[in-house]
Amino acid sequence: MTTTAPLSGPTRSVESTRFGALEVPQERVFRFPDPVLGFPGLHEYAVLENRSGGPFEWLQSCELPSLAFIITNPLLFKPDYRIRVKREELASIGLEKPEEGRVAVILVVPKDPSLMTANLQGPLVFNLQARLAKQLVLVGDEYTTKYRVFRE
Numbered sequence: 716m717t718t719t720a721p722l723s724g725p726t727r728s729v730e731s732t733r734f735g736a737l738e739v740p741q742e743r744v745f746r747f748p749d750p751v752l753g754f755p756g757l758h759e760y761a762v763l764e765n766r767s768g769g770p771f772e773w774l775q776s777c778e779l780p781s782l783a784f785i786i787t788n789p790l791l792f793k794p795d796y797r798i799r800v801k802r803e804e805l806a807s808i809g810l811e812k813p814e815e816g817r818v819a820v821i822l823v824v825p826k827d828p829s830l831m832t833a834n835l836q837g838p839l840v841f842n843l844q845a846r847l848a849k850q851l852v853l854v855g856d857e858y859t860t861k862y863r864v865f866r867e
Contacts, residue, residue, distance in 0.1 A: 737775075739761040758778070760777060800853075834860045836859060
């Protein structure tokens with residue numbers, strides 16, 4: 716990740732296939748005590764700003780250089796998005812309430828970006844203070860794993 720301001724404070728070296736060698740501020744590195752679904756054994760990720768600006772960020776694995784997800788705030792395209800979660804579901808990341816953390820969703824961007832989808836059923840919740848995160852699996856049919864970001 717290149718930044719416009721000089722890095723201050725501790726950093727973490729992260730190798731990335733897409734971005735090369737990075738020095739990431741430690742406060743942007745999160746541990747997932749429970750791995751992201753489908754990626755067992757991978758627990759540490761860095762949240763990288765989009766170099767060109769905009770609402771999208773990268774969730775780069777610190778352990779597997781070839782793995783990076785595009786993430787964003789779901790409220791940008793679905794203002795009524797709300798997650799219902801039990802307190803014990805957030806205990807592993809030390810978060811009392813989801814609204815005290817940050818919620819993001821993973822995007823899938825095909826060759827035609829107008830067909831971009833978001834996984835609203837598996838949101839990511841970040842405890843910014845503890846630098847812990849978790850992917851939730853929402854029960855029910857209120858949200859889908861392939862929600863079209865750009866509605867026709």
